[in-house]
Amino acid sequence: MKVKLGGEIKNYPAVWLKDDVVKFIDQRALPHEFTIFEARSYQDVAEAINTMIVRGAPAIGVAAAYGMALAARQPDASLESASEVLFATRPTAYDLDFALNYMKDACGTESVSAEKAAEAARSYADKIIERCKKIGENGEGLIKDGMNILTHCNAGALATVEYGTALAPMRLAAGKGKKFFVYVDETRPRLQGAKLTAWELNNEDIPCAVIADNAAGYYMKNKDIDIVITGADRIAALGDAANKIGTYEKAVLAKENGIPFYIAAPVSTFDADIQKGEDIPIENRDPEEVLELDGRKITPEGVDAKNPAFDVTPAKYIEGFITEIGILKPDQLKDTIFSKKISF
Amino acid sequence: MKVKLGGEIKNYPAVWLKDDVVKFIDQRALPHEFTIFEARSYQDVAEAINTMIVRGAPAIGVAAAYGMALAARQPDASLESASEVLFATRPTAYDLDFALNYMKDACGTESVSAEKAAEAARSYADKIIERCKKIGENGEGLIKDGMNILTHCNAGALATVEYGTALAPMRLAAGKGKKFFVYVDETRPRLQGAKLTAWELNNEDIPCAVIADNAAGYYMKNKDIDIVITGADRIAALGDAANKIGTYEKAVLAKENGIPFYIAAPVSTFDADIQKGEDIPIENRDPEEVLELDGRKITPEGVDAKNPAFDVTPAKYIEGFITEIGILKPDQLKDTIFSKKISF
Secondary structure (H helix, E strand, O other), X not given: OEEEEOOEEEEOOOEEEEOOEEEEEOOOOOOOOOOEEEXXXXXXXXXXXXXXXXXXXXXXXXXXXXXHHHHHHOOOOOHHHHHHHHHOOOOOOHHHHHHHHHHHHHHOOOOOOHHHHXXXXXXXXXXXXXXXXXXXXXXXXXXOOOOEEEEOOOOOHHHHOOOOOOHHHHHHHHXXXXXXXXXXXXXXXXXXXXXXXXXXXXXXXXXXEEEOHHHHHHHHHOOOOOEEEEOOOEEEOOOOEEEEOOHHHHHHHHHHOOOOEEEEXXXXXXXXXXXXXXXXXXXXXXXXXXXXXXXXXXXXXXOEEOOEOEEEEOHHHOOEEEEOOEEEOHHHOOOOHHHOOOOO | OEEEEOOEEEEOOOEEEEOOEEEEEOOOXXXXXXXXXXXXXXXXXXXXXXXXXXXXXXXXXXXXXXXXXXXXXXXXXXXXXXXXXXXXXOOOOHHXXXXXXXXXXXXXOOOOOHHHHHHHHHHHHHHHHHHHHHHHHHHHHHOOOOOEXXXXXXXXXXXXXXXXXXXXXXXXXXXXXXXXXEEEEOOOOXXXXXXXXXXXXXXXXXXXEEEOHHHHHHHHHOOOOOEEEEOOOEEEOOOOEEEEOOHHHHHHHHHHOOOOEEEEOOXXXXXXXXXXXXXXXXXXXXXXXXXEEOOEEXXXXXXXXXXXXXXXXXXXXXXXXXXXXXXXXXXXXXXXXXXXXXXX
């Protein structure tokens, strides 16, 4: 992704493997500081996922794959135990399961060489990048000149290594010279929209404005928004989709106002083993994320908070899924993405 | 309202007139500091409204009435010019128009004694307090033991001098020993829920939790919320209601999930001269309120924000209005609140 640094434009992926170190853009420090976190063990990678140095389902998957590559170098580690530790970091993103299974399949149950594990992890990352680019190509046609788009949270390159899921069609449309405007939900409590999506769009010179999450409905009702595109963390077989808390609200409001609501995601986010949204595990995070903002207490002493990190948008609110194999209606998932004919 | 200060419980109104000074709990400093702002002229009162030292439609109305009382003491001021300055502070709250008209009617067009003007302003404040108490009595029956209530922004004593509008039924239900729980939307960008409503409920020992605005839909869909009650800033003749940005989102989500959505407001918030919500003036506030939080920049340099302060909830989403004359359906407003038979 483009990163404007001191007047220059550089290119960075969100996460990459360099020799025996996994490097991450530290997403906790953005947009004010651009720093690189270095993980030298699968435990470091688990910490990076846990503390949200890296977040976003596809990027979590890639980070986990690289973590497995590091484990293959660690004399005291087994792929099995590394997989367990990495799997336990966050419950909602299906890409994490998917990537760990990919790595276990690629590396086998016998001891694997560090080179082979690194090659498998790099291959996983390359496939995710390629699939996100394809999502961009497949979704780009939805974006017309003059459109106003709403997005929630960050489903950009930071969340997927490169291109993004929801932001991939925008990057490709901008690359073709299309003019459009993006309303960015700030996405409390962690402000991934205000901090990360705004940073990515600004680096790409795509016009945007941050809005309070509360204002999205206002703009939808005023017909100021033409299309909503978000990412997802896990999509069930019937098309119900878990994504960042607040996504469900936007989907209901989009439906109510006749605005098409799309979810962009690669095959690694689709969980064939879960039928319905109700069965997707939802992470509850530390209430301090709500009680504080950037480490500053905003609520009175003695007041509690609740902090579900994700919600589930039922399939009936979803106009389509923008995937690497095309744009699919929820009822088309069964015979396409979930038909098991897609090799990864 | 009850205020816990250094281990003691004291009683304060949100705004009051003491001799020739209007005193306000400075709502910008809550919940961390409890300070009193003193206004010694109508210009000071206008500043207090402008800078949101005081906010909430009924409290803005009372502040304006007190501002007129100060103007009657100021040798260089006329009620007419004071009224113009106060009226120009904020566009959406109808209580401001209502209170200024009340004061002009009470004081006449001729020069009025400072005593008479102060008496009229105190009478206006007393009537608002009495009406809010009545709103509490009329709405209290909606709250059943074991219920979970959602509220948005602050429609408490801070917004109305005493009792509140949305919070009045909760105060009275708690006073009767009913047990219930309140989900408090934090209400970005200015966090009136997290800062003010949580502070009021905590002072009253009413159990509550602050949630990100994004999480309200999650709890509604999970059937964790039984009723939604908010205040309003202006209600049009057909029952469309302007309130803090995000209220529309909650109303649509409540409807979608079969949860009754109520607005609590006194007659001073109902504007007979405006038929439909589209005609209610909506204030756009400084984008910095979104770009910063408590003075700290959260977004990247060079990124813009949009900041509408209110939205309009169409009557079709509103189960009823909790008023001082009873709970009214939107289609009952015409023959009740708007029949002009209510003297204030």
